[in-house]
Amino acid sequence: MDHSNMKSSKPMKEAVQRLASAGTHFYYAEDDGSLFWHRVRHSEEYKEEIAEIMAEGRRLLETDMPDLTYTLFSLFAKTGSRLQYEQAYFERRRRLNTFALLSLLEPQSDAYHHEWLDAVWAVCSELTWCLPAHVNEQRPLSQTIDLFSAETGFTLAELTILLRDRLPGFLKTRMTELVHERLFRPFIDEGPYEWEEAEHNWSAVCAGSIGSAALLLLDGEHDQELLTQILEKTEHSMACYVKGFGEDGACPEGLGYWNYGFGYFVYYADLLYKRSCGELNWFSVDKVKAIAEFQQKCFLGGHAAVNFSDAHPYETVQLGLSRYLAGRFTGVHSPPSRLRAVYRKDHCSRWAPALRNLLWRNMAAATEDWAPDDFLLDNAQWIVSRTSSKEGVFGFAAKGGHNAEPHNHNDLGQFMIAGAGTYFLSDLGCGEYTKEYFGTGRYSYDCNGAQGHSVPIIDGCLQREGRQRSAVVMEQSVSDTEVRFAVELAEAYECPELMSFNRSWQWHKQDLPRLELKDIFLLSHKPDSLIERFVTMIKPQLYSSEARLLLIHKDLALNLTCDPSQFQLEVTERMYRDHFGKEQVFYTLDFHVLQPKPRMEVNLLFEFIKLDAGLHQE
Known part of the structure; x- marks a missing residue:
């Protein structure tokens, strides 16, 4: 299907025409990435996080990239087990993210840079970015978009912005091509997807990742029609996600899925707000503020967190997301630093929160503890x-x-x-x-x-x-x-x-x-x-x-x-x-x-x- 034949609504089309250009200024207050990462690398405040990332880098330097074989992929269909393929898949994402962060923190290190390029190459060479549990015969593999394929596309888009000067031109082109092929085109041409109107984390993660990637990669005048279409669909999915909450802002899926779904909602809403210079602002919605307050209501002392549904009984916080929300909303309380999730805490090794745990660390001050x-x-x-x-x-x-x-x-x-x-x-x-x-x-x-x-x-x-x-x-x-x-x-x-x-x-x-x-x-x-x-x-x-x-x-x-x-x-x-x-x-x-x-x-x-x-x- 030709994207140019699809019509978009006038308000969104006009809003897209007014968008600012994408760039590193979305990430760095002074638009100086080198200065930011130098400060982080040598700051006492980030000492523990940097030590964790460095330790993970040393571990990964001593291991090989795991293969994603057909044998592993087929285990879910044969036995119903997800762990074997997913462990290898997430270890590959761990290499991609860790060596990307180390390349930003240690730009002089050829070893980290070469490992990162190999990780990018490996991810670009994967037959699919989807997990076996999320594919079926009703939709071709090339048209399937799940949580992890969407996250991967968002990750690659962000890396082309943050490390663009260190990316070989052909590899940057390939990364961008794959995001178009695996996310943008199917999203517009092959939908609707069952998650587009989901009132839970899938709509926020899938649509939010695609919308975020589009805001980063679709930056020319010739991209405006496609960007308009993607943002219209993404905005609809985000509205469905928010609809899934009551006015109390509670997440029935539990705190872990609040971190996940609402996190990707916020990552998208932040990029949209910045690129539209505040014109498109999800943070002005009252219910979004109520949702932002949910985390501080869940902790019952120490790491014990209310865990109805598929949630963990003991939790940590994504410090970047938490501090961002505390800085954005009056009434949202910054968590105590002792609840910070360590670098390896996310077993899925997601890039977006890992990056923002560093970028957004100083958006609000720490508190001693949650108040009774x-x-x-x-x-x-x-x-x-x-x-x-x-x-x-x-x-x-x-x-x-x-x-x-x-x-x-x-x-x-x-x-x-x-x-x-x-x-x-x-x-x-x-x-x-x-x-x-x-x-x-x-x-x-x-x-x-x-x-x-x-x-x-x-x-x-x-x-x-x-x-x-x-x-x-x-x-x-x-x-x-x-x-x-x-x-x-x-x-x-x-x-x-x-x-x-x-x-x-x-x-x-x-x-x-x-x-x-x-x-x-x-x-x-x-x-x-x-x-x-x-x-x-x-x-x-x-x-x-x-x-x-x-x-x-x-x-x-x-x-x-x-x-x-x-x-x-x-x-x-x-x-x-x-x-x-x-x-x-x-x-x-x-x-x-x-x-x-x-x-x-x-x-x-x-x-x-x-x-x-x-x-x-x-």
Whole structure:
């Protein structure tokens, strides 16, 4: 299809005609890259980051570029496993990014420069930039655009700007040709793609990367029509991405996907803002500011971060993105530097955040720590409380929502408790991504199914997936001393006799906090069984003839006392495979109701206590 025959809207066409030229001034305040990188290389403030990048460079100099063979590529189709190909793929991106950064930091080093050119050559020689999990027979490989192909194109476009004086002309031309062939032309000629109107990270990452590459590479008068078409489609995708958030700015996919999707949204919005000289400004949208505030609401002390859905229980921050948002928006708080993600933290080795962790480091000052606060996220139906006392920092979070959320878990009524930066009651978060993980067997995985969450099993029934499986918030309130949250959850269960299930929490913000949990069940007849299940990564300790259960970390414990006449306690050690394919141990604490009735009220108390030396546990 001839791009010149496609018509664009007049407003965008006129806006494109007014765009400034692309260049290194988008990246460096004084438009002096050599000065910036010299300062970074010799600044005490960047010392740790530079040491990490240098150490990675030394490691990579001693290893060979991994091959992306057909055998590796075909494993996903044959076995459903993603890890083998992706490990090799991401290691190649690690070489590309590391030697690019080292070439900027050490421009006199021929060794780094030659390794970078070899990495560019290798990426340009790849049959596809897509991952095997994202290709299928419904669309030719040459027309497929996934997250990682879009990211790769954005990376190459940015490198042609930042290292253009050190790129051989033919290689720069090839990099630009490939971005046209694999991103620009398919995006315009072969769409629409299923991700274009996605209300989650795919629209932001794919369209944002393509739009960013276009803003960098399409800079001539003859490029205006194509750039207009790409920006129109990108703007539509970005609007769909923002639509996926409620006015509370919460990311139901979790903090990791906020970093990912919103990060690429911001990278694009920043380039668009700069090239349009402020005319095209996503940062003026109120909901974007609300989304920017989400990260600071997630941390429950230390690295413990609210991890409903496919998220990790312990997180770090992308310091560049965080500081940029804090500098851009009043009310967005800069994170403490101790939460900085180290260079190797991103196992996918993405260039855009790695670069901006250096470029945007000084957009805002560091803070000592997140302040204590309570957050009611009405649209997501989350409540989050972070409290601080002389005994430390403690956190509580609970959710309603529905069971068709992005990266959904069947987890209505799930909650977590943290103290001193450690989870005592946990959410397993994301497991190993395989074909079946996103297929019909998704909820057989403990990390996704209700069986791996702190929610009850009612008459043998677990929660089921589906948009109709939704919670109704009955109460939510916060004060200086307590947080209250209550939800009706009967719709979450495919249990015909269940008429009502009301779960309520009362979080008392004392020096050593305590949580009161009340579950009220109403069924049409007496159930055969009722199990209150709780999930922890800490091996439980039982005392006083199994009437007292302690979850111990160092000198802090979460104490749960139960009445043996009402419950039979069953503790089971279980295993699941985490996101990186490693076996992890967790424990389910099952309180079997001994005499279930049509109407039951279950009250349980979780309270933090300090331990005597004899009960300490590492």
